[in-house]
Amino acid sequence: MRFRDHVVVGDILELAQRYRDEGADELVFYDITASPDGRTVDRSWIRRIARILDIPFCVAGGIRSVADAEEVLGEGAEKVSINSPALADPELISRLSARFGAQCVVVGIDSQTVDGVYQVYQFTGDPERTRNTARKTLDWVREVQERGAGEIVLNCMASDGVRKGYDIAQLSAVRAQCRVPLIASGGAGSKEHFATVFNEARVDGALAASVFHTGALPIPDLKSYLRDTDIEVRP
Amino acid sequence: MQLAIIDSGGANIASLRYAIDRLGMASELTTDPDKVRAASHVILPGVGAAADCMSRLQKTPGLVETIRKLRQPMLGICVGMQLLFESSEEGEVPCLGLLPGRVRRFADRDDLPVPHMGWNQLEFEPGSPLLKDIQPGDHVYFVHSYSAPVSPLTVASATYGEQFSALVQSGNVFGAQFHPERSARIGSLLLRNFLQLQQTQ
Numbered sequence: 074m075r076f077r078d079h080v081v082v083g084d085i086l087e088l089a090q091r092y093r094d095e096g097a098d099e100l101v102f103y104d105i106t107a108s109p110d111g112r113t114v115d116r117s118w119i120r121r122i123a124r125i126l127d128i129p130f131c132v133a134g135g136i137r138s139v140a141d142a143e144e145v146l147g148e149g150a151e152k153v154s155i156n157s158p159a160l161a162d163p164e165l166i167s168r169l170s171a172r173f174g175a176q177c178v179v180v181g182i183d184s185q186t187v188d189g190v191y192q193v194y195q196f197t198g199d200p201e202r203t204r205n206t207a208r209k210t211l212d213w214v215r216e217v218q219e220r221g222a223g224e225i226v227l228n229c230m231a232s233d234g235v236r237k238g239y240d241i242a243q244l245s246a247v248r249a250q251c252r253v254p255l256i257a258s259g260g261a262g263s264k265e266h267f268a269t270v271f272n273e274a275r276v277d278g279a280l281a282a283s284v285f286h287t288g289a290l291p292i293p294d295l296k297s298y299l300r301d302t303d304i305e306v307r308p
Numbered sequence: 309m310q311l312a313i314i315d316s317g318g319a320n321i322a323s324l325r326y327a328i329d330r331l332g333m334a335s336e337l338t339t340d341p342d343k344v345r346a347a348s349h350v351i352l353p354g355v356g357a358a359a360d361c362m363s364r365l366q367k368t369p370g371l372v373e374t375i376r377k378l379r380q381p382m383l384g385i386c387v388g389m390q391l392l393f394e395s396s397e398e399g400e401v402p403c404l405g406l407l408p409g410r411v412r413r414f415a416d417r418d419d420l421p422v423p424h425m426g427w428n429q430l431e432f433e434p435g436s437p438l439l440k441d442i443q444p445g446d447h448v449y450f451v452h453s454y455s456a457p458v459s460p461l462t463v464a465s466a467t468y469g470e471q472f473s474a475l476v477q478s479g480n481v482f483g484a485q486f487h488p489e490r491s492a493r494i495g496s497l498l499l500r501n502f503l504q505l506q507q508t509q
Contacts, residue, residue: 093492098427124326129449129490149322151451151490174356176423176451223423254421277421307427307447 089122089130092285095292097128098307101154101226101280104134105198116144123149131179134198137165139172146177154226156181160195160206160213163220170221175253180222184210184243185230191243194230210243214250225251226280228258236262236284244274256280264290264298271304309503311335312347314375316388317364318355320487324385327489331500339365341374348380349503354387358411358454359399361387376404381480381505389476389483390454398454406481407461411454420469423453428486430474430494432464438475438482438501439464446494448474448486455485 085102092100102122119132132145133154142153153173159166159180169178183197191210196202214225227247229240239260248255254277257270261281270279284290299306313324315337328335335351336343344350352375354361365372375382384392391403396411403411414422427447432439448466455472458465464475466485476483482502488495 120322123323124329127327127330127490127492127496129451129487147322149326151320151323176425176453177355224425252416252418252421253423254425277426 085118086121086125089126093126093128096296097292099128100130102130102132104132116148119145119148119150133181139168142169142173146173152177152179154179154181156183157195163216166217166220166222175221175223178222179224179226180217181226181228182210182213183228183230191246211246211250214247218253222253224254224256226256226258229260232260234283235260238262238266239270241269241273244270244276248275264295267295268299268302268304309333310348311503312344312350313337314344314350314352315339316352316354316361318353318361320353320355320489324353324489327496327499331496333503339368339371341370344374350378350380350382352382352384352388352391354385354391356387357398358387358390358396358403359401361391362401362403376406379480381502382482383502384483386452386485386487389485390456392481392483393456396454407476407478409456409459411456413454414469417469423451424468425451428466428468430464430466436463436477437505438498440501441497442494448491448494450486452485
């Protein structure tokens with residue numbers, strides 16, 4: 074789940090608890106206060122989340138160094154997710170992986186088609202600064218794995234927030250190059266979209282935000298639907 | 309009950325302590341061999357590389373010997389479980405040798421990403437006190453690239469391409485390949501069951 078909108082910590086705790094009780098398998102917290110302007114931030118909220126959550130969670134945003142990751146993991150997160158800082162300093166992936174193990178290191182990739190080629194975007198948290206890196210997505214997918222990423226979250230920007238379904242073609246192309254767990258992001262609008270992305274793009278997980286935040290798709294309904302279509306899910 | 313959590317430096321220690329807190333139990337994080345010896349229950353958590361974890365344990369004089377001689381219930385979690393075996397393919401490192409066997413890496417397969425991360429079902433024949441109130445088919449959360457093969461010590465297994473040990477036991481020594489601290493209700497039951505075990509001697 075993506076906490077993209079600005080919410081205060083109290084609300085995050087409540088939301089985290091709600092998703093835990095509804096059967097979410099993992100939560101991702103996008104710390105928008107930490108990125109992209111480089112301020113030092115108070116990370117005590119992570120501990121408050123860690124105390125109440127008994128499922129894995131990942132923190133994304135503002136992790137630019139081994140020390141940042143150490144703090145986030147030390148507060149109780151399972152994983153850190155890096156995106157723009159990895160593009161600025163790809164060696165960061167290697168350092169994090171060597172220090173904490175690949176399983177802690179998620180690389181988020183924002184990608185969309187430009188002139189028929191999937192390309193990577195940076196600083197997508199801030200519309201003013203969002204830029205095309207001119208990196209080809211499939212090359213970057215290979216590189217981050219070589220550097221020790223243990224999981225890739227592919228956010229297909231053109232689908233994001235539109236709720237018309239995941240970008241199956243792009244996710245399938247990335248899947249073919251991806252030997253670590255691949256998580257689909259961007260586009261979930263209905264329970265059928267989840268079944269399609271698991272069956273057709275063979276992703277390991279599907280991430281969604283607004284469709285859950287708004288209550289449009291309750292997690293228990295989604296899970297019982299997926300079970301009925303023979304996709305193995307935790308009850 | 310006095311629970312000692314051995315500070316192996318792994319990143320899952322905070323979440324493990326919170327899980328124990330949620331059970332209403334106290335725990336002490338320590339590398340002091342005297343405190344480990346005095347505890348009624350011991351947990352050896354571990355995240356990261358087996359070799360790193362072993363070398364961190366070896367840094368404290370007497371700690372490894374103390375762990376090897378414990379008679380009270382001890383639970384290794386994830387890499388902490390892998391360290392209980394004789395050796396690990398990961399870094400070709402000799403481990404604690406409390407359990408016979410060798411931990412190996414998942415075979416490289418195109419259709420199964422490694423590390424294995426996610427919720428998988430436990431397969432077991434009921435009977436272990438550690439699995440009280442837990443049903444075969446219940447899901448727990450795994451994060452690992454290495455695993456122990458199924459053996460006579462296997463109390464519960466899981467399948468990811470191949471079957472592997474999810475839970476092992478030999479006398480007072482227990483190991484969980486999954487993360488009970490992040491396995492929702494089932495994980496919490498497992499930790500509770502472990503903390504209810506009586507000392508064997």
